[in-house]
Amino acid sequence: MIEESFLPLITWMVSLLAVPAILLLRRTPNAREMATFVAAFAKFALVAVMVPMILDGRVLRFSFGEILPGIPLEFRVDGLGILFALVASSLWILTTLYAVGYMRGLKEHDQTRFFACFAVSISATIGVAFAGNLFTLYLFYEVLSLSTYPLVTHHGDKEARSGGRTYLSHLLGTSVAFVLPAMIYCWVRSGGDMSFTDGGFLAGKIGAGDGMIVLLALTLGFAKSGLMPFHSWLPNAMVAPTPVSALLHAVAVVKVGVFCVIRVFTGVFGTDFLGELDVATAVSWIAAFTVITSSLIALSQDNLKRRLAFSTIGQLGYIVLGVSLLSPLGVTGSILHIAMHAFGKITLFFCAGAIYVAMHKKYVSELVGIGRKMPITMAAFAIGSLSVIGLPVTGGLVSKWYLVMGTAESGQIALLVVFLVSSILNACYFLPIVYRAFLCRPEESLYDGGRQEAPLACLVPLCITAALSVFSFFNPNLLLKLAGLMTGVE
Amino acid sequence: MKLFGFIAVIIVGALLLAATGDFPAWGDAGSPASQGQVSSFYIEQTINETKVPNMVTAVLADFRGYDTMFETVVIFIAGIGIIAVLRTFGDQASKAPDGPEADNDSGDLIVRTTCHMVVPLIQLFALYVIAHGHHSPGGGFQGGVMLGASYILFALACGLPAAKRRMGERRAIIIAAAGIIIYAGWGVACLLLGGNFLDYTSLDPILPGDEQMARSHSMLVVEIGVAFTVTAIMFAIYSNLSTRGRLEKGL
Amino acid sequence: MEFLAAGFIEENIVPKFNYWVYVILMMIGLFAMITKNNLIKKLIGMAIFQTAIILFYVSIGVKAESGIPILGHEQHHEIVEEGRASSEVIKKEKFANPLPHVLMLTAIVVGVSTLGLALAISQRIYGSFNTLEEDEILDQLRPGGHD
């Protein structure tokens, strides 16, 4: 049941409206941060208002009129979209809170620019989540790339600039070189219609050979999903301030990537049609390869944020892998994993940032015994780790469960092995950190002087996200329902 | 470069020669260009439509009067373009020697006297060419060039300063602009009286004679406009080029 | 073979020699424009090139046995004073096609305007480089790069 509504528009606009406010209030940091918070809460509230409507089975739609022949700029809120929006908008509040603490704690420069870009990128994220057709999706995808660029290069030094260059060249390059032609090809083939539909708008209009190429172009082209070989922007983008890393790796950027891939599978082709074409296996193997390789690389990283980054690549691989299985359970697992991984990974990044703010430590090898210094932070870190690995009492288990079930359903035993191996690898690169943090003695006298937690503004968000991770294990119903709207899995 | 040029030229030449085989024989009265409706119309109907015996003039100033307006504009552009590119405005440039004796202080006596005798005649002939463009070869453009040439001759014989007193730079520019204003203004007058741009028949109410005569008279007017511009610009081109834009002394 | 060549000449060159000569002139002009080193020489080539094209156009308008495209006095008189229809009096084979002439008046004007402007520019070039040879100018520009 589709109904016209202004809600998606307003939701999208809220954070955009905050931008001029942020710029105008640049002289008074408190008022400026207030504006951000107001927008963040408003956004979350609006998304929350929409959730029951979507759960009713309604689909909200808003259209700006045609921007290309046959293609309107269109918002369309369905289960998948609202789930992603929910995750993004809720985490925006926390990230903002954290960012305030982080930025002030480190007395960073250009905070106004930072918050303004932050608001733009969250708008773009919501735009992607609500996008009603491939063109709108692409539009906001590009806006996101551009608006996060200043965030990545925030420090402005040589390292940041080279990281930013890698970031932008990968994201823009792939989207222009692969997505754009593939999208126009879809447009030509589908006769000028690009709206996402449940069965996929390309269904039945394309052959296996072309379908293979278009699918690969779209999947790899949305390089924010971090699939190899276009993954290297992610570790390089770690030069950004930690709240940005959190935004990039947990909420906005990478999730937009996998979200786009899910849209491609469900909205563009339709899983049934892809099953007929029998072309998704290639994507599965690319994803599987990504999962294993990135986990192996993560093992060897000493820089904590880089380790987290490679872990993210692996987790994104899970999501793509899940959706490429084409089974309802697998897709549900993927959708759930967007949320679950977001909660887990953002906790981890927040912790990394908190450690940096409090202790100025960046490397894993320096974290020996830090659990005594920062027990709350490290506890949250442990929860986050469990969630990412997929161990009980965290939400990660739920999504992984569905993923594994999906794999079993589709009968791809080899991929099952991939899941198993990679989970072990995950455990290998996270658990030692936790172990050494709590159970080993610090070697340096530096660790004297009692507890030294990060500022409260940093600490609170990471506790909340850790709690969310745990909560989503016990009560994943809402997320499940929303995902079920897409896949039909109850 | 030479080789490249040679090859390019040979290719172009071969291309053009290949096409000549396809042309009607030279001077064939039955060729499409000569036999075509447009050409026949010009030859047969010019006298009916405009009462001008010289078809070239009629086609130039009326049927394709729009083209000719731009032709005049081309000349105008050349003139002010040359001034814009070459002219150096400085303090020393503006001071031309004054007084009547400057007329005679330069140049050979024989040449100067000859020039004094010939220039008015050339000018008269130029005006004759303009005025009789309807009946004999010539018209505004040719007459204008001759008028301009008469001043160039004067400048050559008596020195540029003397010529500048007769046709100063500022005056030349004004005359040149005035020429096009006459031409285009005449067209606008047609427009104001209800016709299309340059549709001379709409001027019938304010000109003597019938509609065809209105065309004929209007052609004279626009030819005069052309002559204005051409005269002034020809002299301006010469005076700038012969002094490297300083307008001090002639050649 | 000789017969063929003769036939070719008879069919293609003799009746169209004007066109052939225009092509030759055009090639001369074009070649000079491309290869000459001296700017003034280039411009002479340009003028030759343009006149060749004008020659071509004028050649289009020629009709064998035709006169200039101006009505004689008696024809003028017959039509204007006696009121005879112009199509009776005027035999269009007797008059050259006036249209190419008109076009070429414009082309000549364009040619001289271009020439004038080009000469002005070459004087400016001479003023700043003190030479009109292209290679010498380029030599002067080379070490400095940008100025």
Place this chain on the structure above:
Amino acid sequence: MYRILSFFVLLLTWIILSGMMDWFHFSLGVISSALVTWWSSDMLFTDRGIAPHNRLLQFCRIPGYLFWLSWQIVLANLHVLRLAFSPGLRKQMEPQLVRFSSGLTTDFQKFVLAQSITLTPGTVTMKIEGDEFIIHAISNSSVRGLTGSMVKRVRRVFGESVEPIS
């Protein structure tokens, strides 16, 4: 005064050129002549100091002078021909530069004399410096012909006093 004179001279020229005597073209002629008079009448008749009757007299004398001049040209031609075909070419040829003062006052007078000299075969006017004429001649007899009678006649035409030249 001279403007009116110029105007009529020009109008006469126009009528000869035009040959179309309808009112339209005639009025064009009047306008054109007036225009040229306006622009360039000061170029014609540069020596304005002469009284009108003298001017009229000059006009009357000019045809006679022209007649005489053409006769002189014929004679000079014969002279040059004879020079060219005579066997003792070298001896009679005496190329020389002659310098003399003409005593003519106005530019136009000098111009007439100079052109007459140039028109006559065997002599060429090289230069006029003030009053001085510098002439190139190919033989003595050519020189004699012009320094004597020609200068006198020119002076007579223009009503200058006929005095012997130094």
Place this chain on the structure above:
Amino acid sequence: MTEHFSALILLMPLFGALLVTLLGRERRTACWLTALVCLAASSAFAIGNICQVLASKSGDLRYRMGGWQESAGYEVGIELRVDMLAALVVAMVVLVGFVNIIFAKTRVGSEMKDKVAFFYALKQLLIVGLCGIVMTNDAFNLYVLIEITSLTSYALIAMGNRRAALSSFNYIIMGTIGASFYLLGVGYLYIKTGTLNIDDISSVMQSGDLWAHPSIMIAFVLIMLGIWTKMAFFPLHGWLPNAYSYAPGVVGSFMAPLMTKVMVYVMLRVMLWLFGGEYVYSSGHIWGELIIWMSIIAIIAGSFLALACTDIKKMLTYLIVAEVGYMVGGAWLMDGAGILGSMYHILSDAAMTFCLFLAASIVILRTGDHRLTAFTGLFRSMPLTMTGFTVGALSMIGLPPTCGFFSKWYLISGAIEVGHWSYVAALLFSSLVNAVIFFRIIERAYFGRIEGVESLPVDADGSPPVVLDRVPYSMLLPLLMAAGSVLLVGIYNEVLAGWLRAAIPSL
């Protein structure tokens, strides 16, 4: 009055130019004001013209100069023909001219010194020529107008420094060869058809079935060669980079967006209306292939040459060479979408080139440096200028919602429809190269630090009013207008494309 709009568009700047020359070189402000008013009026007429074309049933307006009706089915006079494409391109020309006049106000005094009046006159005449080219329906009249634009541009370019004079000379040589080839081609058509009106030539060729004649084919080749020379299609582009980059700033920023685009328009006109798509596309499938490959080479070469440049303006001119490749390729794709893309790209490329050139001129003025290093740290000291520049750059790269994205969209969809993947690849490649080029600059502008903020060079005629960005409003405003037009042309692409599609004759 409304039926005379197409003539009035031309006449306003023509009279403006004459008035400016009459005003003389002392009254600079009066000259500026005259030019401004005339171009504003012309813009108004151009917009009125668009409305009229929209309102007309046939989709094209015809205006007969001199009121000469056709005789026996042939035009004996000269006719203007304005269809939607022409109306849009004309509006583009006069609007760019108008905005650039505003831009010129403070610059022209120091760049042109005593020749301000001549500059305004020549500039308006250039606009007259460009408008005339777009509207005329007479093949020879087109030549005359091409020469008008050429002569004015030679003069305007040569008003720069000594290198500008040299470049202008080369331009004269190349331009004359190009125009003469065009003239020859028209002559060849005339000798076979006996008429000069574009529609009439087309119908004579149609009815007489002249397609097979070699002279028609050679006429086509000559005309195309001529136009390509004028529009700087790749192997014939030699004159362009120097001419536009050494020209005075106010001249380059005006000429670069318009000249090549209008010539592309002429190419489309010749291909689709004069010879007809049927002839061009059916008889020359191999040519078509060849020319698309040439345009691919143009795109790639233009991009590489631009990448290698350190001079900002020269870089932009090489990008124009690449963009010309886009348009030629699009036109030769032989399907409606490609032609549509080519037509739309005329408009969008004009908007973005204009924007970039204005920004570059401002930066060069402000920093006194014409290398890419001039941009160092500029986001801090001149944010508005850099915003304008960034919009233009994004459009050049082809990111939505700027117009560059949509023209790529249409071009690529055209190429996909005929399956010409190499052209698609070339377009994408050039997008990527543009991304590298522009992000290199933007990064430098964003993060580069400069010691001390330098002061604006004071103009010879007194100090200009310095405001935000330390640039006069009269320069900033045009830039922002250009940037706005980049976005507007992009956002309303669907409307524009709909109008343009109606103008494409059936193939």
Place this chain on the structure above:
Amino acid sequence: MIWQFDIIILIFMVLAAIIALRVKDLLGATLVFGIYSFLICLLWAEMGAVDVAFTEAAVGAGVSTVIMIATVFSTARRSRD
């Protein structure tokens, strides 16, 4: 149209064009170019294009030559090719 006359002029024209481009003295080249213009003007008169011939006489043989000479005098007179 008298074709013998025509051919003679055409041949002379080609010669004049070649000479104008070969002469190393620019003044000479300009003068030869003037002759070329004059010849082509004759040719056109003979072909019935009197208006064109008239214009070419005034422009090509007249003004063009004069301005070229003016340029040659104010720049260099010798040329290397």
